[in-house]
Amino acid sequence: MKAIYLTKYGKAAEAFEIRETAMPSAQADQVVIKVHSIGLNFADVVARRGLYPDAPKNPAILGYDVAGWVHAVGSNVTHVKEGDRVTALTRFGGYSEYVATLSYGVSKIDDTIAFEEATALSTQACTAYYSLCECVNLHPDDLVLIHAAAGGVGSIMTQIAKHKGCKVIGTASSRKLDYLKQNGVDQVIDYTVLDFQSAIEDRHGKKSVDYIFDSIGGKTFKKGMKLLKPSGKMITYGAAAQMQGNKSGTLRSIPVVLGFGIFSPLQMLMQSQAIIGVNMLRVGDHKPKVFNHVLNEVIKMTTAGIIKPRVSKTFTVDEFAEAHQYLEDRKSMGKVVVNW
Ligand SMILES: NC(=O)c1ccc[n+]([C@@H]2O[C@H](COP(=O)([O-])OP(=O)(O)OC[C@H]3O[C@@H](n4cnc5c(N)ncnc54)[C@H](OP(=O)(O)O)[C@@H]3O)[C@@H](O)[C@H]2O)c1
Incomplete structure (x- = not known):
């Protein structure tokens, strides 16, 4: 499978390389997702510049959120099954064709939510909901x-x-x-x-x-x-x-x-x-049940039309650097998405 590696900190145009890498498999509490859409976050820009302490060291596969289909589930996972449409927090690794992630950050989405919109839910909408409704x-x-x-x-x-x-x-x-x-x-x-x-x-x-x-x-x-x-x-x-x-x-x-x-x-x-x-990565690490509750509430609010994710622009993987630059240049209003 292909993944987009951060190989060099700094300018978007020089930072990334698409490389072949091994397919992930699902550990007991994990879900493997076939990625349709990658969502970018402002933190990706910070990580690309080498300023984000939580990010993995280079060469790294960044990426906090994806939307796609469940490809495989671990032995402890019961709330989603192969073929389900899902949105997921990927806690890095999202810039890939397939990604394994912990099940607390994975939720089913219905057909009314487009994959591109769904990428706004696992990080950005959860941050919004947690800040406004839990804090x-x-x-x-x-x-x-x-x-x-x-x-x-x-x-x-x-x-x-x-x-x-x-x-x-x-x-x-x-x-x-x-x-x-x-x-x-x-x-x-x-x-x-x-x-x-x-x-x-x-x-x-x-x-x-x-x-x-x-x-x-x-x-x-x-x-x-x-x-x-x-x-x-x-x-x-x-x-x-x-x-x-x-x-x-x-x-x-x-x-x-x-x-x-x-x-x-x-x-x-x-x-x-x-x-x-508020740091949603810490919430996920230390209170995964709370994160899962927040994600489920976000999905309900989106299905009910209360949360209406706005997709600012969708790029292709070949335009990955442009997508990063667009976000860094403060041109976006809503979500920046990259489709495989
Ligand atoms: N703590 C957490 O768990 C958590 C989770 C998600 C996001 N965040 C944080 O939430 C913020 C929003 O994230 P997002 O992904 O939704 O990004 P975003 O808001 O879509 O993009 C960043 C926006 O911030 C504004 N901005 C203001 N001052 C800026 C500056 N000095 N440099 C760059 N941008 C500036 C810009 O909008 P204007 O053109 O209107 O100024 C820019 O478009 C980021 O700071 C991010 O790190 C935190």
Whole structure:
């Protein structure tokens, strides 16, 4: 079978090679999937640049999510069978024609969900659902700020928050504003031209936001903390800003860590606030049943039309580098997909 190997950290055009490799077999708790569609995530770009601590060492097969058909199941697997259409978290290895993955991250999808859409479910929609529905309890009319609201995770966060009756403020760069409105965002902020903190304070007052979902980090995180209402919660799940122009530091480097600022638990206690970190790989590693529950809830919400994954663009495997570049250049709105 063929797989796409990351052989060289750096530019998309020079990073990957398609190579022949051995077919995987299913261990007891695993499912082998024949891959139709590979989903890209922002973390793939970070890993390609050699800045993602969890990624395997080169030559590596990256890839967090795929959609396709079950090819084989291990002896302990009962919830899917050969031939089922599935979406799956692949925890690396997804850039392949066939991939073996742990069964907790595999779920059946019905015929109404296209494979391309399904690639948005296992990582991006699960991150959105876990952050909005497991970490906090949203109430109607809560004021919710979602950064990068046109992105794969951000667009689905918006759909879930609107379904819960929240008022959503969404930030994005200029060319994505119309999509934000179509997707239900109530206050659209172009953070390339407007200071989002001032724009929110002008409309809603100081310390007015109930929940913030931040994948940007750094100054954006610090400003967000100033907007948070007493009793508000900050959910931090990414550090996109720190990755920009950062050629040597990984997510654990000191400038990245300090870029978020320093906050005392006592301050949190006095204001009844919380900062909640989300890393879905850790959820999968340490709470696989919770991950599986989240994935099943995501599938139900998608079948019910509450989550509507948006496919930004579909590439072929021969265009793999272009797909990475498109995501890195911030051109995408929703999911970037590569089909075999
Ligand atoms: N913790 C977890 O478990 C977890 C899981 C999945 C994703 N994530 C994180 O969630 C974020 C979104 O992931 P995604 O896969 O859905 O990607 P995405 O949002 O579809 O793409 C990234 C978007 O982030 C925005 N952005 C803002 N500042 C940026 C910067 N300095 N450099 C690059 N992009 C910037 C861009 O949108 P604009 O053009 O609107 O600025 C860009 O299109 C990423 O930070 C990712 O690492 C975390």
